Amino acid sequence: MKDAVRRLNLEYGFNLSEQEIDVVAKQAEEAALLFKPLFEVDLTGITPLTKVDKRVKKAPALKKGKK
Amino acid sequence: MKALELAELTISEIAPLIRKKQISPLELTKSYLDRIKKLNPVLNAYLTITEEQAIAAARRAEREIARGNYRGPLHGIPFSIKDNIATKGVTTTAGSKILSDWVPDFDASVVERLKEAGAIILGKTNMHEWAKGSNSINPFYGTSYNPWDTTRIPGGSSGGSAVAVAASLCVASLGTDSAGSVRNPASLCGTVGLKPTLGRISTFGGVAGTGGYTVNHFGILAKTVKDCALVLSHVAGYDPKDPLSSDEPVSDYSKPMGIPIKGIKIGIIKGGYFAESLTSEVGRAFEEALKTLKSLGMRIQEITIPHMNLVPALQAASTRPEANSDHEHYLRTRPRDYSPGLLYGLIAGLLIPAPVYVTAQRIRRLLCQEFDTAFEKVQVIAAPTLFSTAPAIEDCNRGYVEADGKRVNLADRAGNFLTRYTIPFNVTGLPTISVRCGFSSSGLPIGMQISAAPFQEGRLFQVGHAYERAAGWYKRNPQL
Numbered sequence: 001m002k003d004a005v006r007r008l009n010l011e012y013g014f015n016l017s018e019q020e021i022d023v024v025a026k027q028a029e030e031a032a033l034l035f036k037p038l039f040e041v042d043l044t045g046i047t048p049l050t051k052v053d054k055r056v057k058k059a060p061a062l063k064k065g066k067k
Numbered sequence: 068m069k070a071l072e073l074a075e076l077t078i079s080e081i082a083p084l085i086r087k088k089q090i091s092p093l094e095l096t097k098s099y100l101d102r103i104k105k106l107n108p109v110l111n112a113y114l115t116i117t118e119e120q121a122i123a124a125a126r127r128a129e130r131e132i133a134r135g136n137y138r139g140p141l142h143g144i145p146f147s148i149k150d151n152i153a154t155k156g157v158t159t160t161a162g163s164k165i166l167s168d169w170v171p172d173f174d175a176s177v178v179e180r181l182k183e184a185g186a187i188i189l190g191k192t193n194m195h196e197w198a199k200g201s202n203s204i205n206p207f208y209g210t211s212y213n214p215w216d217t218t219r220i221p222g223g224s225s226g227g228s229a230v231a232v233a234a235s236l237c238v239a240s241l242g243t244d245s246a247g248s249v250r251n252p253a254s255l256c257g258t259v260g261l262k263p264t265l266g267r268i269s270t271f272g273g274v275a276g277t278g279g280y281t282v283n284h285f286g287i288l289a290k291t292v293k294d295c296a297l298v299l300s301h302v303a304g305y306d307p308k309d310p311l312s313s314d315e316p317v318s319d320y321s322k323p324m325g326i327p328i329k330g331i332k333i334g335i336i337k338g339g340y341f342a343e344s345l346t347s348e349v350g351r352a353f354e355e356a357l358k359t360l361k362s363l364g365m366r367i368q369e370i371t372i373p374h375m376n377l378v379p380a381l382q383a384a385s386t387r388p389e390a391n392s393d394h395e396h397y398l399r400t401r402p403r404d405y406s407p408g409l410l411y412g413l414i415a416g417l418l419i420p421a422p423v424y425v426t427a428q429r430i431r432r433l434l435c436q437e438f439d440t441a442f443e444k445v446q447v448i449a450a451p452t453l454f455s456t457a458p459a460i461e462d463c464n465r466g467y468v469e470a471d472g473k474r475v476n477l478a479d480r481a482g483n484f485l486t487r488y489t490i491p492f493n494v495t496g497l498p499t500i501s502v503r504c505g506f507s508s509s510g511l512p513i514g515m516q517i518s519a520a521p522f523q524e525g526r527l528f529q530v531g532h533a534y535e536r537a538a539g540w541y542k543r544n545p546q547l
Contacts, residue, residue: 004418014402014414027415030480031387034380035423041374041430048428049281049435051311052496052521059491 001025001032075235076542078294088132090097090176092143096125096187099145103189103236105368106547108139111211112230114150115158118188121145125189129184140297141255142185147237150191151198151223152285153272154178161274162194162224164207164404165397176274176306177241177285189237192227198243198277199390199409200224201251201485202463202477206406209462213256214545215511219457222252222322222485225276226290229256232288234547238300239289243270245278245386247452247489250285250501254452254514257503257543259531262286263296264521265496266313269306276397279389281428282382282493291529291541292502296320299524317523323529329364331530333357334445340375341488346470352505352513353451360449360530370441370448374434375491379481381434382490384427387416435495442520446458447530452501452514453488500527503540512540 002025009016016024068418084090100118107113128143148154151161153171155178160166174182181188193211195203203211205227211226213219221230225242229252232240242249244262253260268285270278277283285513287298300321302357305314335357391398394413402410441448453468458477462468467476477484492499499517504515519526535541 001418005414006413008417012399012402012414014398014410016414020407020411024411024414027411028083028418031383031415031419034480035384035419035427037377038380038384038423038430040427041377041426041433043426043429043433046429046433048425049432052313052435 001028004028072473074235076238077290078140078144078238078297078529079291081144081238083312086133086137092128092132093125095123095143096121096145096189099189099237106234106236109212109217110214110230110234110236111193111209111233111236112227112236113147113190114160114193114208114227117157117188120157121187121189128185128187137299138185141301144189144238145187145189147189147192147228147231147240148178149228149240149242150194151186151243151274151277152178152241153274154191157191159191159274160206160208161198161277162196165401166274167207173272176269176308177302178272180302181241192225192231192240194227195224196409198224198245198248199412201246201248201483203252204460214547215257216457216509217459219459219511220255220271220459222255222457224248225405226252228288229253229258229260229297231260232256232290233545237528238523239287239294242286242288243273243278244286244493245283246382246483246486246493249288249517250452250489250514251485253288253306255457255499255512256287257512258290259292259295259503260286260288260501261299262301262492262499263303263524264313264498266311267303267315267522267524269309269312269496270310271306276390276393279386281385281389281431282496283375284363284493292500292528292535293321293324295500296324296528303448312513313522317397318525320525320528324532326529327364328530328533330366332368332445333360334368334370334441334448336375336448336450337371338375340378340491341450343469343487344454344473344475344484345451349451349453349455349509349513353515356504356515356538357449360534363533363537368445370445372434372441374430374437377430377489378434378494379489381427381430381494383482384419384423385431385494385531388419388424389392391416422496431494432498438495438497439520446526448518450516451488452516453485454541456507456513458509486531492516497521498524498527500531504538506539506543
């Protein structure tokens with residue numbers, strides 16, 4: 001992760017010290033661990049949430065033969 | 068009437084007096100401005116006081132009311148606005164050094180609506196830098212102090228707004244809440260704090276980089292539940308300037324108050340999410356609050372949210388990349404104008420892979436479905452707003468508090484521990500209100516949050532108001 005931080009340091013021109021690079025790298029490593037369980041969830045058929053809508057209760061299924 | 072007595076009133080008490088011309092909006096505004104002049108040097112709630120504009124607006128309100136043009140319950144009522152909400156012609160810093168001299172040439176839609184309702188804007192309130200934290204210890208503008216104990220934080224990021232309301236430096240305030248930034252300071256300062264449903268209030272005019280998109284809400288801080296309802300009725304609703312705002316109809320939110328709550332089911336989430344580091348004093352106050360609700364006829368039921376423990380990861384995975392999207396320009400041009408801690412966090416955020424963000428948005432939908440299922444069994448969900456009362460400023464600076472003989476770190480892998488209890492209602496966008504539910508042995512306020520299904524704000528007000536009146540905690544004011 002330190003190498004990734006160093007690359008950003010050059011690209012953005014942050015002028016981070018080695019000590020600061022350590023701090024950022026540690027935070028990024030901690031975040032990667034935090035996010036790991038997200039990929040263990042079965043998300044088959046689940047699309048991203050983009051807006052909260054009023055929940056509409058499912059209408060009861062129509063009985064066969066009725067229209 | 069003495070100035071202090073005026074200052075301790077609520078909107079629902081003041082409004083009829085203004086309408087009947089028994090209180091002058093001008094005198095009321097001057098009374099608050101005098102109190103701000105006296106107490107703001109001690110509390111640092113306001114960054115900008117808009118005295119001249121406030122007096123002009125109050126004069127205008129007085130003239131209109133005298134001519135019989137009363138606009139409604141917010142007419143002549145003094146408000147404050149968090150400093151990450153754009154105000155035309157008034158500096159809007161977002162608590163940052165970078166925007167220290169930004170003067171917007173437009174009002175946020177919510178400010179426009181307040182002004183249309185005749186409200187008086189007294190000024191802009193202090194906050195955590197870029198709203199990225201919840202202690203309101205601001206390296207550029209100084210700390211806002213908790214009016215119940217000035218050695219303690221007020222919470223945040225809308226810390227100045229909560230201080231202003233609690234200390235009667237305004238009647239109500241607008242804040243923003245992307246991780247608890249309205250409810251957290253409301254709880255720690257003993258005010259009511261409302262975060263409505265995601266999209267219920269337009270966020271047009273919110274400073275980019277102070278809350279992201281998927282979990283950010285504008286909210287209301289006031290002294291009572293009824294006041295929150297009155298304000299929401301005037302500021303909610305679709306706004307073409309904010310595509311994420313909802314076109315759900317806005318109702319008169321003051322109507323449900325007073326309707327008995329007997330038979331309403333209240334859900335308590337099983338599994339220990341809200342037990343993490345819960346202090347005994349807050350736990351006891353919450354249990355007592357549940358007893359009060361039961362005595363009013365509510366029924367308590369345990370509910371399960373299977374993916375509850377992923378909430379901190381969802382919050383971080385959503386807000387960090389969104390923050391980076393907004394901060395990209397300043398990270399390249401003015402990185403050293405952020406406080407070091409915030410800068411390091413933003414740089415670390417640049418290393419979050421895109422699939423993390425998208426996966427989080429998918430799990431948010433899953434979590435919302437789990438809450439939907441829970442709301443088929445109960446009408447509201449209750450939880451403590453925070454694990455503890457207001458930490459000391461010194462504790463925040465050293466990074467941990469000691470409570471019940473245990474050390475609790477205020478930051479962990481997931482980020483800010485002070486927001487652990489509030490973020491479930493950000494990632495789901497559910498309407499949630501924090502009400503005062505007791506005091507610690509040292510006299511610090513404690514908050515309980517009540518949540519409902521999307522766009523069921525009326526239910527929150529019904530239950531919150533009934534609890535507030537039965538418990539009576541709202542009557543206490545800080546001694547200043």
